[in-house]
Amino acid sequence: MPGVTVWRAMRQPPQRFILSSWPWRVWAHLLGGALTGLASLLLLAALAVSGLLLSVIGVDLVLMLAATFGVPAAAVERRRMRLVEPVPVPNPHRSLVGAGRRGRLRTRLRERATWRELGYVVVFAPVQVCVGLALAIGLTFAVVLLAAPLIVSNAGPEDVMIIPGRPVESPLHALPATAAGLLALVLCAYAAGLLAGAQVKTAVFVLSPRDEERQVVELTRSRARLADAFEAERRRIERDLHDGAQAQLVALTMTLGLAELELRESGSPATELVSRARGEARLALTQLRDLVRGIYPQVLTDHGLDAAVAEIALRSPIPVDVDIDLPRRLPDAVETVAYFTVTEALTNAAKHSGATQLTVVGRLKRGTLTLAITDNGRGGAVPSAGAGLQGLADRVAILKGRLVVSSPVGGPTRVGVEVPCSA
Amino acid sequence: MLRVVLAEDSVLLRAGLTELLTRGGHEVIAAVGDAQALARAVDDARPTLPDLVITDVRMPPGQHDEGLRAALELRARHPGLPVLVLSQYVATAYATQLFGGSGGAEAAGLGYLLKDRVGEVSEFLDAIRRVAVGQTVIDPEVVRVLLVQHAQSRPLRRLTPREREVLGLMAEGLNNQTIAQRLTVTEASVVKHAGNIFMKLDLDPTEGNRRVLAVLAHLRGETA
Structure with a gap:
């Protein structure tokens, strides 16, 4: 002073x-x-x-x-x-x-x-x-x-x-x-x-x-800032792809579709080529869509965690039983991290567990979101081996929550998340 | 010829869709870029309402589901106004929001398609025509996701492969005649398949939009 x-x-x-x-x-x-x-x-x-x-x-x-x-x-x-x-x-x-x-x-x-x-x-x-x-x-x-x-x-x-x-x-x-x-x-x-x-x-x-307090305060704030920055960046990338590449590809398939129609009427041998080009453009569009969904799912913003999880459950190769009952929308950061934890857990289960049935249960108890993803597979998963879950555990920790993986040999594997949500 | 109001925020796609519709012999009476402008354009078209409204789900100002909401509001103000909703990707949550809880009559003239479908020009123009005359159109992708999810469920396993095919096409909103054309079979055999499906799934045999909703509701795991 x-x-x-x-x-x-x-x-x-x-x-x-x-x-x-x-x-x-x-x-x-x-x-x-x-x-x-x-x-x-x-x-x-x-x-x-x-x-x-x-x-x-x-x-x-x-x-x-x-x-x-x-x-x-x-x-x-x-x-x-x-x-x-x-x-x-x-x-x-x-x-x-x-x-x-x-x-x-x-x-x-x-x-x-x-x-x-x-x-x-x-x-x-x-x-x-x-x-x-x-x-x-x-x-x-x-x-x-x-x-x-x-x-x-x-x-x-x-x-x-x-x-x-x-x-x-x-x-x-x-x-x-x-x-x-x-x-x-x-x-x-x-x-x-x-x-x-x-x-x-x-x-x-x-x-x-005091000096040591100042460090803790600034450390926590800068980590939270970093997490927010990542979040904003993901949304920006998603928006850029939506407005840019995705729109361009849709326009491309449309033009190719019109060309195909005209060529077919004139009986041109190029019809097949244009048709193939259109198929390839559609494939690119599908892949881009999956990529964008992995970066930031629009349905999460629009409809919340339960709808977004129901959506990925529909796409999972293993049947998923979703039981998420939340009285209100949760903070953005909590919804995002919870959503990606479910995605990661479902992907891991599909790859490694040999499970035939998955359940996702989510509740809000005393201001804390508890989410559990359980399979009926063979277990034995090593949490440190999954870089995806490790990264998610870090993101959960920034929100003062915790991510617990239990996977005894013989199964089942259970991924649990608890994140406090300030009202 | 249909008089169409088009709402799409991407300038490129707006121009492309206008061209496609014009080539298909329709008239685009207004092409706008956000949800408020869409509502205004429909009002401006009066006394006669447009024959069809085509709108993107995600639009300014918020870049959320403004287009879809505008569509629902338009339907509330002008019951039966045909609306086709286009989306960059399909999600059953949006389908539920659009068709949610509606009985047969409310689903008349509603369509929900992936934007990619504009590449299949003749099928897209056919879907437009079907929505405009009051049929229901649902994207095959929504149906596919629902069918895959329930493929292991007991009632669906009782269906023959051909019956499952028919079920999918019914869920997309096609009528018996079109299904017969698609599968190159007679309409009578489609009717027979449909009867079997309804019996095996324990649904009331109905026709038209009510049938689409019954099938969708069943696939979503709700009681029809």
């Missing part, structure tokens, strides 16, 4: 600092801090007390929630800092994309940042409340002094005492108090600036990621 923005602003000539928006911003920041600090303390106390009581009867959930209370509170703090510090305080937590409710809690409880944040709330919330209160008193005092002539003129002469025992004779005599009020406001602005800067420093120190 190369310095705090507020402190740099305070080093400018006083009139510029005073007349800028800075005094208002630091006051708002500190007064707001008193409110959020108070709210945090009350909530935390309520959670902790009820958590302790409930844990006596064996319910730990509330206590665990209390332990992670620092996470949302710190998120509010990081957000609040933006009022006085344009450089955002980075988030030290891991992404929870795809995790279930329990998984989120477990992940957070294991992170050191969670405990630092809880400490931050416990220690600094009272400080923030005190600082905010002091500032509120100081500001009120300054404003009252500033408005002394008005107060005197409203209350009538001789009724108001600024210094005890010496009533002010007229509003004009209250003018020195106005000057003192102005001075007090300036003092409040500078004091608040110093304190707000100190709060920023503390927040940056405590709430930012």
